[in-house]
Amino acid sequence: MIDWLFSPLLDFGFMRRALVAGLALSLVAPPLGVFLTLRGMSLVGDAMAHAVLPGVAVGFLLAGFSLPAMSFGGLLAGLLVAGLAGSVSRLTGHREDSAIASFYLISLAAGVMLISMRGSSVDLTHVLFGSILAVNGTALWLIVSVSSLTLIVLAAIFRILVVECLDPLFLRGQGIRGSAVHGLFLGLMVLNLTAGFQTLGTLMAVGLMMLPATAARFWSKRLEGLMGLAIAIGMVSSVGGLLLSYHAGLPSGPCIILFAGVVYLLSALFGRYHSVFARWRRRVQPMLPPDAHG
């Protein structure tokens, strides 16, 4: 049984590549998600995932199904939207999230239009929701390089990010502009979204970032705990989702994200902190006699 369940991961080249890709992404995307949730930017990640699409589409139109071309296009489009949204919010005084929301909608529409001009609806589904069959050697190299780079940069700016999340003015006092850190962080996020779209699809890639991070918040109140747990949840979801996708013949992206989604729902119900169960238990506690407290 166990053999039947796990053997596809080892027996087939495409599954092995998808597994390595999924684990590499799970190592860096969830920590980025933890910072996104802590910065109150959960939905910005979602918006950026949509913003990547027209770039991917242009890459697709120019070079066909080439991962480097599509990823590069996606990266450019994501950075462009992040940059434009930043400048619009500075120039107009509107909040950055509303600017990002506006740009990602424009971007998404442009992307879908570009793909339908040339490709079939199969191509569109593929780009939107991913396909593990497409993870070839080049794609794997790209994904693993992006993960490694992200890990290094994240380590380099980790303390700054922590200090900035808590108290931006402290950082400002040290002569470091918060907007530079913010920009670098958004850049990392876009880089990971473009790396993730091959297995997960542009719309699903952000799921591996956010769901492990939001699920982890029900289990830990410490930053290192959140990071570690989010990575673990991401990895488990990647493996579980891939197996589900293989055995049930379903697209890999939604399977992985749904797996993470189930973990999130279970955490929200039974997690240690702030979950439905934890709150319910806290409410009945005062009814017990004092010596029953453990």
Place this chain on the structure above:
Amino acid sequence: MAPLQTRSMAESDTLLTLESLSLAQGNRMVLENIDGHFEAGTITALVGANGAGKSTLVQGIMGELRPISGRVRCEVPNARRAWLPQQLALDLTFPMSVEELVMSGCWPTHGSFKRYGPPEYRRGQAVMQRLGLQAFEHRPLGELSGGQRQRALLGRTLMQEAQLLLLDEPFANVDAATVEVLIDVLRTMAAEGAAIIIVLHDHDQMTRLADRTLRLERGHGTWSTPSRAGDASSPAEMLT
């Protein structure tokens, strides 16, 4: 902290100078021609009604607002400049313990990679002890009372060995015992050579703590010395 050499008194001990500084928020002029010296070892209270420009001046000193005219001259390196924000400015849901907050005061000198070694942790312990925080060492910031949080924040500036310290209403939402601890620590920091600037409301705390006050009113600043028994040490050139 090495005591600064005394060349000519006012020159060498001045850590921060404002030279006819004018500041604006957007296109609204808030402060005009503010002058002043902030010497090592003095505590200056920054007072004024709401909207008088206290926060604007603090932003100007921090280099966050660019002056319309005039300038801010600061002799203290960035790493020794500290800032204690109003508590409301903090994200209290952030998962960080008291010890981690205090230790983050090492960041300006240690940067992104240098390890916090045993000497730093020992210093952190001493700082927490001085502020009466040992019992809360591992508690998340979100579960602290206002007073405990303010002590932890001051702990960060102690860790930083701040020479120039700006505090924005540090006694708001803080219990009486903490006010005493804070006043004591601030006095000691000043005695050790720091220049401290505090945005304050309470007149009583002002007279207890401040050597001088800078009152902001209708865009202008007025320097004065709070009347305090036995206090005649403020040099005349500070008063304008």
